[in-house]
Amino acid sequence: MTDAIDTTSRGDETRLRLLTAAIEIFGRHGFDASTRALAREAGVNLAAIPYHFGGKEGLYLACADHIGEQISARIGPVAEEVRSRLWSAANDGPCRRPLEEGEARRLLAQILEAFARTMVAPESAGWARFIIREQMEPTEAFSRLYEGVMKRIIETARRLVGRILNENPDCEAVRLRTISLVGQILILRAGRAAVMRQMEWDEVGDREFALIRDMIADSVAALAPPPTGG
Structure with missing residues (x-):
């Protein structure tokens, strides 16, 4: 049970880090910003974007x-x-x-x-x-x-x-x-x-x-x- 809660908490934290970083990056560079730059700014693995948002467009929305x-x-x-x-x-x-x-x-x-x-x-x-x-x-x-x-x-x-x-x-x-x-x-x-x-x-x-x-x-x-x- 504790492991499930920890996993959910880490997932929520990763999602929030991506949103925070993406708002900054998209705001400065627009939708053309690379997913690699977005992941790097958030300090997460590149695979986290499709996992949490389905892709760059999903993250943007x-x-x-x-x-x-x-x-x-x-x-x-x-x-x-x-x-x-x-x-x-x-x-x-x-x-x-x-x-x-x-x-x-x-x-x-x-x-x-x-x-x-x-x-x-x-x-x-x-x-x-x-x-x-x-x-x-x-x-x-x-x-x-x-x-x-x-x-x-x-x-x-x-x-x-x-x-x-x-x-x-x-x-x-x-x-x-x-x-x-x-x-x-x-x-x-x-x-x-x-x-x-x-x-x-x-x-x-x-x-x-x-x-x-x-x-x-x-x-x-x-x-x-x-x-x-x-």
Whole structure:
């Protein structure tokens, strides 16, 4: 029994080492990276790739799934709380509690802050390189990333933006406003070198993140319907 547990544990460790190494290698060199380089970076036998993932393509797709899982684990609790509140506001029944604009703004800031904290975390660097490559030349891995985590974050934020603007969350104007807000967070990682140089920061610690939080609060507070012509 102990031997079986040890074997499973070693297998899980090897799988994780391959995923961690592959995210880094694929992020830097794309799918053309050799399986030999992937195995060498992970410090495992070359045969471990087909054994655990069926081949390089399986490993590549597993990297996308793993990134999605890691981002979801960090944002998931906040996003789930927000989605639960949105559901209760939309559900007809005696316990229905309408979502007020002020609460919608607070929840939007909350989910954007959780996303920002994930983007500035050191471990997100490798994820970002992988995701940016997929943004430029989408494959099935992008579909997995989008459906697995990105879509849920954006659509949750979009429903809040729609409530704040008192607009249909499915309309193009609300979609664009939401993408603009999410883009302000993505630039913290996708444009990290420029951000750090412009801000003259060496790291993103508590003080720096407090400024990012203020930026998010200002952006959410500035959300308003476009002025109507008189």
